[in-house]
Amino acid sequence: MIPSVERSAPAGVDANRAAATILDLGFTDLVSIPDGESRHLHQALLDAPGIDVYQPTREGEGIALAAGLWVGGRKPIVVLQNTGLMEAGDALRGCGIGPHIPLFLLIGWRGYPGAMDGRLPIDSAYPYTEPILDAWGIPHRRLMTDDDLGVLDEIAATAEETSLPAAVVYGYGFRS
Amino acid sequence: MSIERLDLFHALAASRTEEIVVTTMTATLQWPLVSSHPLDFDFLAFGMGHAADFGLGLALARPERKVIVLKGDGGLLMSLGSLVTMGRYGPPNLLVLLLENRSYEMTGGQPLAPKVDFVTLARGAGVDKVERIDDLTAFEIELPRLLTEPGPHFVVLPVTNSEPLPPVAHTDHAERVADLRRGLGLE
Numbered sequence: 241m242i243p244s245v246e247r248s249a250p251a252g253v254d255a256n257r258a259a260a261t262i263l264d265l266g267f268t269d270l271v272s273i274p275d276g277e278s279r280h281l282h283q284a285l286l287d288a289p290g291i292d293v294y295q296p297t298r299e300g301e302g303i304a305l306a307a308g309l310w311v312g313g314r315k316p317i318v319v320l321q322n323t324g325l326m327e328a329g330d331a332l333r334g335c336g337i338g339p340h341i342p343l344f345l346l347i348g349w350r351g352y353p354g355a356m357d358g359r360l361p362i363d364s365a366y367p368y369t370e371p372i373l374d375a376w377g378i379p380h381r382r383l384m385t386d387d388d389l390g391v392l393d394e395i396a397a398t399a400e401e402t403s404l405p406a407a408v409v410y411g412y413g414f415r416s
Numbered sequence: 417m418s419i420e421r422l423d424l425f426h427a428l429a430a431s432r433t434e435e436i437v438v439t440t441m442t443a444t445l446q447w448p449l450v451s452s453h454p455l456d457f458d459f460l461a462f463g464m465g466h467a468a469d470f471g472l473g474l475a476l477a478r479p480e481r482k483v484i485v486l487k488g489d490g491g492l493l494m495s496l497g498s499l500v501t502m503g504r505y506g507p508p509n510l511l512v513l514l515l516e517n518r519s520y521e522m523t524g525g526q527p528l529a530p531k532v533d534f535v536t537l538a539r540g541a542g543v544d545k546v547e548r549i550d551d552l553t554a555f556e557i558e559l560p561r562l563l564t565e566p567g568p569h570f571v572v573l574p575v576t577n578s579e580p581l582p583p584v585a586h587t588d589h590a591e592r593v594a595d596l597r598r599g600l601g602l603e
Contacts, residue, residue, distance in 0.1 A: 269476075292476075294505055296469070297497030304466035305501070308473020311593055313602050316473075334463035335470065339589035403590075 249385035251353070255280035255414035259288055261389055262317060265396045267291060267344070271306045272319035273299060275348045277413025282319065284414075299324030300331035306343055307335035321348040322369040322409075329372075332405065337376060342399035345378070345407040352411045373407055380407040417550040418574040421515060425450045427556050428484075428513075431563060435482040435511075436474055436596070440467035441522045443486040443515060445581045454599030458592055460584065465494025468512050472502055475510040475568075478600065482563060485512045490520045490528055496537065499570075503542025506568030516574045538570040548572040 258281055262270075270293045274282035286293050296302035299320045306316040320328065325347055336343045351366030373380045379398050381391040391408050399406040421442075428437075429450040439447045440459040447456065459467045471485035492498070492514060502510070514534055519525045538546040545567050549555045555573065562569055597603040 294476075294501070296501045298495075300463065300466060301469045301495055301498055301501060304463050304469035305473040307462075308470040308475075309477045310473075311470075311596060312474045312477025313597075313600065314473075314477045331463040331466055334461060334589075335466065339462065339593045341593060 249387045251385060251412035252415045253281075253383060253389065253410065253412070254386055255284045255416055257386060257389060258392070258414055259284035261392050263288060263290060265393060266315055267317040268314045269294065269306070269309050269316040270319065271296065271302045271309070271316050273297075273302060273321070273324060274319070275321040275350065277348045277350075277410065278319050278321075278346075279414075280416040281414040283416075299328035303328045303331035303343065304335050307339070307341050310341050310343065317344045317346060319346045319348075322350050322365045323363075325369070325372065326365070332376070336405040337378070340403045341405070342403045343405040344396055344399050345405060346383075347373075347380075347407050347409045348413070349409050349411045369409060373409075376405075378405050378407050380409055383408045383410040384412055418576045419550075419552045419555060420579075421517075421575040421577045422446055422449065422579050423552050424515075424555060424573060424575060425486075427552065427559065428486075431559050432484070435484050435563065436471075436478070436600075438467055438471045438474070438483065438485045438487075440485075440487050441491055442488065442577070442581060445584065446577075446579070447486065448585070449582065454595065457596045458585065458587065462589065465491045466498070467491060468498045468502065469495065471512065472498075472506060472510060475507050476505065479507060479509055481600075482509045482511060485510075486515060487512065488521070489514055489516045489518065489532075489534060490522075492534065493528060493532070499538050499541035499543060502568060502570070503538075503544075506543060508566035508568065510568040511562055512568070512570045514570065514572045516572050517576065521577070534572045538572075543568060543570045545569045546571075548574075550574060 309316045351361040444460040467487045475483040
């Protein structure tokens with residue numbers, strides 16, 4: 241069982257504040273397959289000037305697309321659900337970890353809120369999310385409330401300093 | 417009809433100037449026989465089936481430069497959704513040359529599903545400029561257009577290979593990336 245997180249602010253993150261932070265960090269491209277929890281962030285970035293948005297058909301494809309963008313001189317951010325992270329394993333290994341491409345991953349933690357509320361998870365995705373990142377050596381931090389928005393800056397810096405993928409896992413999604 | 421792959425590569429290398437060329441699988445073994453260019457990129461082992469996705473990202477990032485992807489039909493079957501994304505976002509400077517040999521050549525020639533029509537798949541996915549070129553002479557005639565005309569282009573090329581394949585080059589993946597970025601003036 242994954243322990244719950246003590247929090248003082250409301251669960252979830254303001255999508256417009258998160259989008260503003262992402263833009264401030266200089267990301268040029270969003271590669272995203274939105275899930276129910278990230279749809280407001282996806283829309284906020286679609287509406288924002290100064291960032292191009294691409295919606296691939298699967299996450300592994302998106303990882304490779306983002307790698308190409310970075311190698312070509314752009315600064316992409318990849319938003320994907322934890323289920324997509326699992327699908328994208330080979331692409332993340334091959335297009336991120338192996339060639340030292342600093343992909344910033346913003347990962348939806350499907351199943352976490354329900355599990356914390358004591359409900360039976362709808363699938364097995366949530367307990368594997370952080371262990372998978374650990375197994376791949378990908379640094380990660382949790383984004384649970386507006387108070388945590390600083391982790392975006394922190395993990396972006398980690399990715400750049402190490403020239404390796406780094407991740408933020410959002411537990412409660414983004415609100416409009 | 418079909419094209420001997422190394423002949424096709426010779427023809428492409430003879431016309432290529434400053435385009436990025438992304439290769440994967442068996443193309444990574446034979447392309448170096450005809451080209452040694454700072455904008456050659458060996459995608460082998462970067463992610464199964466994803467060479468065209470990577471090429472799409474490069475093309476979007478570098479709109480001033482043509483990006484040519486040499487990939488096989490087996491690899492495309494591993495990421496068919498790539499065609500949809502190429503159809504939606506493919507920029508004018510992307511040229512995908514699909515080397516159709518109807519097999520997983522790298523692993524011993526296991527045949528692919530025999531009825532797949534890659535031209536129809538690409539058109540159905542929304543790729544604007546899709547064509548099939550069946551022989552070397554036609555390829556040599558069409559190549560100047562493919563290198564200059566705005567795309568994105570998706571070209572199916574039935575190929576054979578009668579040459580022995582060189583061994584896989586065990587080069588560092590991070591170095592491959594750094595070399596390409598240096599070639600692009602980014603490092």
